[in-house]
Amino acid sequence: MHDYKLLEALAAVVREGGFERAARALCLTQSAVSQRVRLLEERTGRVLLTRASPPRPTPDGRRLIRHCLQVRRLEEDLEAELDPAAPGGRPVLRIGVNADSLDFWFMDAVTDFVRERDALLDLAVDDQERTHRMLADGEVLGCVSARAEPMQGCTVRRLGVMRYGLLATPGFVRRHFPEGLTREAAARAPAVRFNRADDLHDLVLARLFPDDPPRDYPVHFVPAPGRFMALAEAGLACGMTPFIQAAAALAAGRLVCVDGRTEVPVALYWHRWNLRSPLLEGLSEALARGARRMLEP
Numbered sequence: 001m002h003d004y005k006l007l008e009a010l011a012a013v014v015r016e017g018g019f020e021r022a023a024r025a026l027c028l029t030q031s032a033v034s035q036r037v038r039l040l041e042e043r044t045g046r047v048l049l050t051r052a053s054p055p056r057p058t059p060d061g062r063r064l065i066r067h068c069l070q071v072r073r074l075e076e077d078l079e080a081e082l083d084p085a086a087p088g089g090r091p092v093l094r095i096g097v098n099a100d101s102l103d104f105w106f107m108d109a110v111t112d113f114v115r116e117r118d119a120l121l122d123l124a125v126d127d128q129e130r131t132h133r134m135l136a137d138g139e140v141l142g143c144v145s146a147r148a149e150p151m152q153g154c155t156v157r158r159l160g161v162m163r164y165g166l167l168a169t170p171g172f173v174r175r176h177f178p179e180g181l182t183r184e185a186a187a188r189a190p191a192v193r194f195n196r197a198d199d200l201h202d203l204v205l206a207r208l209f210p211d212d213p214p215r216d217y218p219v220h221f222v223p224a225p226g227r228f229m230a231l232a233e234a235g236l237a238c239g240m241t242p243f244i245q246a247a248a249a250l251a252a253g254r255l256v257c258v259d260g261r262t263e264v265p266v267a268l269y270w271h272r273w274n275l276r277s278p279l280l281e282g283l284s285e286a287l288a289r290g291a292r293r294m295l296e297p
Contacts, residue, residue, distance in 0.1 A: 007068035009036035017054035065138030094122040096131035096143030100242050103225040109290020127197045142272035159268045160295025166262035167255045168238035181259040187214035192231045192239035195223045200240040204262050
């Protein structure tokens with residue numbers, strides 16, 4: 001049987017991104033957190049963390065963190081079932097979600113559930129391809145991901161589709177694409193991307209120009225979905241933007257799709273631990289209902 005104080009220290013270092021932040025979250029000294037992680041490694045005889053910046057769990061560390069968080073989730077469910085009137089602590093929903101979903105449908109989907117359960121949100125935001133790694137690392141109890149395949153020990157549920165297209169102002173299109181979306185024009189036209197992990201623009205160019213896709217085009221990096229589209233609306237760039245985000249701008253003619261061939265449907269899936277947890281079940285149902293309302297099937 002593992003000492004859960006030691007496991008919690010390991011989980012906190014990974015969740016908070018370092019020993020100092022973990023110490024603040026646990027109301028301990030940094031030395032105490034380091035000692036607990038070191039003691040856990042000595043007891044297991046395994047290296048559980050890579051001492052990088054930020055620290056990352058090793059495969060053995062990931063397994064222990066998942067075990068720790070799953071046991072805590074089951075214990076909280078059991079306490080609520082045995083004594084529903086007990087004050088207890090608020091359940092914490094640690095979820096990985098991509099920024100576009102967070103801005104345009106996720107919060108509407110979960111707000112009522114969070115209010116009803118008096119829960120706390122702890123959202124980890126990254127690209128829809130990378131949120132899956134958070135679940136694998138044991139950092140979150142569920143994630144919105146573009147991957148359809150379930151991970152070992154998890155279940156997966158299809159939520160719906162967000163369609164993206166290369167959008168820009170009519171003036172930008174006239175200036176940069178007078179002869180359409182040619183390879184030469186795509187190599188010169190300024191683009192906007194969420195961050196360096198956002199490769200949707202590259203994927204579209206590779207699909208359109210498979211023999212020699214442009215790679216050194218000028219890029220703005222704007223890691224905020226609302227500001228991302230504002231740059232495009234200012235006529236400074238074209239960007240792969242969710243149609244759900246740009247609906248009003250498209251209807252008003254402030255933005256147009258540069259080329260219909262750039263439309264990309266991105267299917268989103270909800271991955272969660274395979275636990276018999278009322279909290280997880282309720283959260284999953286809330287997400288599915290919200291996705292049905294706001295996403296394409």
